Amino acid sequence: MIDGKETFWEALKRHGVSRREFLKFSAVITGLMGLPPAMIPKIVEAMETKPRVPVIWVHGLECTCCSESFIRSATPLASDVLLTMISLEYDDTLSAAAGEALEKHKDDIMKKYHGEYILAVEGNPPLGDDGMYCVVGGKPFLEGLKKAAEGAKAVIAWGSCASWGCVQAAKPNPTTAVPIHKVITDKPIIKIPGCPPIPEVMTGTIMYTVLFGKLPPLDSQGRPKMFYGNRIHDTCYRRPFFNEGMYVEQFDDEGAKKGWCLYKMGCRGPTTYNSCGNLRWYNGLSYPIQSGHGCIGCSADGFWDNGNFYSREQNIPFIGTESNADKVGAVAVGAAAAGAIAHGVISKIRSGKKED
């Protein structure tokens, strides 16, 4: 592995990058991180002077969709990030080495760069049965996570698993899987929710963190503001159709063909925060709503437990599966009105008797 004290510029030079390409690259990532052009000289300076930051990337209960997403980052290329921007010291999915040698290298890095490395966590730890539902390198992931977090400078929570819990924490949550902030309480955590997160959001966040040596501005939930600052609904290109009351009623109707709003098809855009509406996916090619399917809210807290993805009608938990607020409300108000009339008639009759 490469010495972590090398600067970004030195690493790029080692890979045969020219000065001109380096400056272009600096301009691109400045824009990607949502920073103004005036920041380009600062980014260049940081790239020339800051040592590359060692990163330890661990995997808990997860499906590796975050890694799959990450390696598809187009701007900047994931390979650029992995080989020059950060010094990825440990990733049991991506690294060529395996077994005891790799685990030993992780321990060495944790000692050598204690308090300096960034811990990236993909997936989450199950607490049930002492964490035995997820074992990495012969030890419960819970144990390894706590140990790795101890010497970390900052922690990045990749994806909805690490940020909220995601599918393994959905009811009834048999393994007691919890988001990492329940386990790591004494370190700053950047949440990058999404199932998976957008590739450029992942690379953008990690670059900001290593270039500035600090966390990006976070919202009240711990998500980077530049990527999770707006609802998908508020950045959606179909928003004018929502505003005008033009909705898809069925997936094969005229509205669907014309690309109207998917609100009535259960789209979760109005309650979900992400950059799908502006950055989009696959280098800006498309995103779920653009492909004609509503957002399922994968970067929202507890999205698996929010009911049917294809309906906005929300079941009332304590009544039944076919009930929603409107149906129950209409019945209850009707019953109350009928009861009031009956009560009134009886009251009047009894009151009349009183006067006799």
Next chain:
Amino acid sequence: MNNEIKKYYLFSPSLRIAHWIWALAISVLFITGIYIGNPFFIGNVGYSATFGDLHALTMNYIRLLHFSFGYILLAALILRFSIIPFRKADRLIIPKFWTKAYWENAFDTLKNYLFITKSHRPYIRNPLARTAYFGLFLLLIFEVITGFAMYGRSNPGGFWDKLFGWIIPALGGEYQVHRWHHIVAWLIILFVVIHVYMVIREDILEKDGEVSSMVNGNKFFEHTPADITDV
């Protein structure tokens, strides 16, 4: 009619104004809210989506109404609560759970409503009604907090988000906030139905001018009401 009927001036102008603003605001908010939750008619046909607002009743306009009346409801709530310290009769919305009279009078009223007794003692406002009004205010405050929290998330970090944004994680995400906002709206309408019935019943059976009291502020009693010390 006998001459012993006495007039009691109870409801201040501020209280009455607040009441009728709520009646209007709750009606508009409920109807527009039901549409926002489930847009049951198509808003705009035949015009470009950008200019539909000029020709049709659109979601955009209905949302504007909803938000505007949300502000109006909040303003009336602030008006109502700001008069509480200054006038005793404006504190009738507080159910005095801690007093013996509260429970005695509550059972007295309840027995009459369940047809066990033929009448109840006269009250300025009986304990059951006080409790219901207190509950209504809690529901309205909940709607204001959840409503402005959702409204504020259009501008994260803005005024409303800072003020009420905490409710979103507390209820388990914004989708859950939508759901509870919706359920509580129905509870308020349930209150409205019962409220309208109960005041008309009171007016007809007790002949105390209950309905007109919210216009002119006066109620009429032949016998001294049991809770006269509260005004």
